[in-house]
Amino acid sequence: MARKILEVNEMSAGFLVNKEIVKATDRISFNVEEGKTLCIVGESGSGKSVTSLAIMRLIDYAGGAILEGDITFNGASLPAKDQEEMRHIRGNQIAMIFQDPMSALNxxxxxxxxxxxxxxxxxxxxxxxxxxxxxxxxxxxxxxxxxxxxxxxxxxxxxxxxxxxxxxIALACRPQLLIADEPTTALDVTVQAQILDLLQNLQKETGMAIILITHDMGVAAEVADRIVVMYAGGIMEEGSVEEIFAKPSHPYTVGLLKSIPGFEANDGNELYTIKGTIPRINQLPTGCRFHPRCEHAMDICRKQEPGFFQIGQDHKAACWLFEEHAAESKVSPARAAIEHGEVRV
Ligand code: SF4
Structure with a gap:
C-alpha cells in the first residue's frame, strides 16, 4: 500500500451565519495516498470545495474555520500551523487549480x-x-x-x-499533492479529456497525489483510484473506483450514476434526475440528511443519522439499508435493482 500523504480525520469546517456556526463539512474522514487520485464527487453545496479550502487553510480567508478534527499532511497537523507556515506549504508542497482558468490568471x-x-x-x-x-x-x-x-x-x-x-503554475514547485477543483468544468468536452489525460500523465511522471473535485461521475470514472461521495456536508459512500462503479450502494451514489447520460435511465430515453434539491447547510433534515430525496427512506432514516456500514473490504456507505436489522431485507433496494437488471452499472 502506498504511503498516506494526507489524512483528514473527523474534520468539520464551517462559517458564521446569522451569529450561528453552521457546518459546511460534518466530521468527514478520508486519506490520500502518494501517487494516487482521490475524487470527491457531489452536487453544488455538498461541501467538496469547502473541503479543499480547509485542506489549503484558505477557508480562513473565506470567513470560515476548521471547527473540529484534524488534517495531517506528511504527518504534520495543518490546522496547528500558522498562516506563515501555510504560505510555505501552499504552492510548494500542496498546489491547487480552480475551475475557471481565466480568473486564475492575471x-x-x-x-x-x-x-x-x-x-x-x-x-x-x-x-x-x-x-x-x-x-x-x-x-x-x-x-x-x-x-x-x-x-x-x-x-x-x-x-x-x-x-x-x-x-x-501549480506544478512549478513540484507539489506532492495537487488539488484540482472542477478543473475541466469550464472547458468544452474534447478539451476536458485532454486536460484529464494531462493530469494523469503528469502524475505518472512526478508521483504526486491528486484530489480531484467534481460533480461528474464520468470524470471520476476516468481518473479516480478512490472515490468519496459527499452530500450536504457529509460523506455518503467511499470506496475504490472499481467498487463504487461495480457495487454502488448508497441511494445517492446510485442516483448520481443513473444521472449520467447514456449510463442508464430506468425508462429508456428520459434522463434520470434525483428528485428535490440539496438542503441548505443550516437547514439539514433530522436523521439521514438525504432522506427527503431518497426513494428508499424508512422510519429510522427520518429519526437517526446512519453511521458507516461496511459494504466490502474497502468500501463503506452511510445508509441504514446496510445495517442488518434496520432493513426489511438484507438486500438493499438499490442493490436489488442492480441485481435484477433494472439499473445497469
Ligand atoms: S439512510 Fe435511509 S434515507 Fe438515507 S440514504 Fe439510506 S435508505 Fe435513504
Missing part, C-alpha cells in the same frame, strides 16, 4: 512571467533561470511553441491552453 502579465513568478517566489530562482524553466513547464503541459506562448497574455490563449498554464 490579465496584465504574460503567461511566462506568471509561471516564472512562482519559481522566483518559492524556489529563489533568478529571473533568467525562472523564465527558462517556465518555458520547459509550458512544454511539459503540452503547449506548442512554448517559447512564443510564454510571451503571450492570457487573452491570447484558448480556455484549454489557459488551464494548461494554470497547471504549469
Amino acid at each position: 490579465p496584465v502579465f504574460t503567461v511566462g512571467d506568471q509561471i516564472a513568478e512562482s519559481l522566483r517566489l518559492h524556489q529563489n530562482k533568478s529571473d533568467k533561470d525562472a523564465m527558462k524553466e517556465a518555458v520547459e513547464l509550458l512544454r511539459q503541459v503540452g503547449i506548442p511553441s512554448p517559447e512564443v506562448r510564454a510571451k503571450q497574455y492570457p487573452h491570447e490563449l484558448s480556455g484549454g491552453m489557459c488551464q494548461r498554464v494554470v497547471i504549469a
Whole structure:
C-alpha cells in the first residue's frame, strides 16, 4: 500500500451565519495516498470545495474555520500551523487549480512571467533561470511553441491552453499533492479529456497525489483510484473506483450514476434526475440528511443519522439499508435493482 500523504480525520469546517456556526463539512474522514487520485464527487453545496479550502487553510480567508478534527499532511497537523507556515506549504508542497482558468490568471502579465513568478517566489530562482524553466513547464503541459506562448497574455490563449498554464503554475514547485477543483468544468468536452489525460500523465511522471473535485461521475470514472461521495456536508459512500462503479450502494451514489447520460435511465430515453434539491447547510433534515430525496427512506432514516456500514473490504456507505436489522431485507433496494437488471452499472 502506498504511503498516506494526507489524512483528514473527523474534520468539520464551517462559517458564521446569522451569529450561528453552521457546518459546511460534518466530521468527514478520508486519506490520500502518494501517487494516487482521490475524487470527491457531489452536487453544488455538498461541501467538496469547502473541503479543499480547509485542506489549503484558505477557508480562513473565506470567513470560515476548521471547527473540529484534524488534517495531517506528511504527518504534520495543518490546522496547528500558522498562516506563515501555510504560505510555505501552499504552492510548494500542496498546489491547487480552480475551475475557471481565466480568473486564475492575471490579465496584465504574460503567461511566462506568471509561471516564472512562482519559481522566483518559492524556489529563489533568478529571473533568467525562472523564465527558462517556465518555458520547459509550458512544454511539459503540452503547449506548442512554448517559447512564443510564454510571451503571450492570457487573452491570447484558448480556455484549454489557459488551464494548461494554470497547471504549469501549480506544478512549478513540484507539489506532492495537487488539488484540482472542477478543473475541466469550464472547458468544452474534447478539451476536458485532454486536460484529464494531462493530469494523469503528469502524475505518472512526478508521483504526486491528486484530489480531484467534481460533480461528474464520468470524470471520476476516468481518473479516480478512490472515490468519496459527499452530500450536504457529509460523506455518503467511499470506496475504490472499481467498487463504487461495480457495487454502488448508497441511494445517492446510485442516483448520481443513473444521472449520467447514456449510463442508464430506468425508462429508456428520459434522463434520470434525483428528485428535490440539496438542503441548505443550516437547514439539514433530522436523521439521514438525504432522506427527503431518497426513494428508499424508512422510519429510522427520518429519526437517526446512519453511521458507516461496511459494504466490502474497502468500501463503506452511510445508509441504514446496510445495517442488518434496520432493513426489511438484507438486500438493499438499490442493490436489488442492480441485481435484477433494472439499473445497469
Ligand atoms: S439512510 Fe435511509 S434515507 Fe438515507 S440514504 Fe439510506 S435508505 Fe435513504
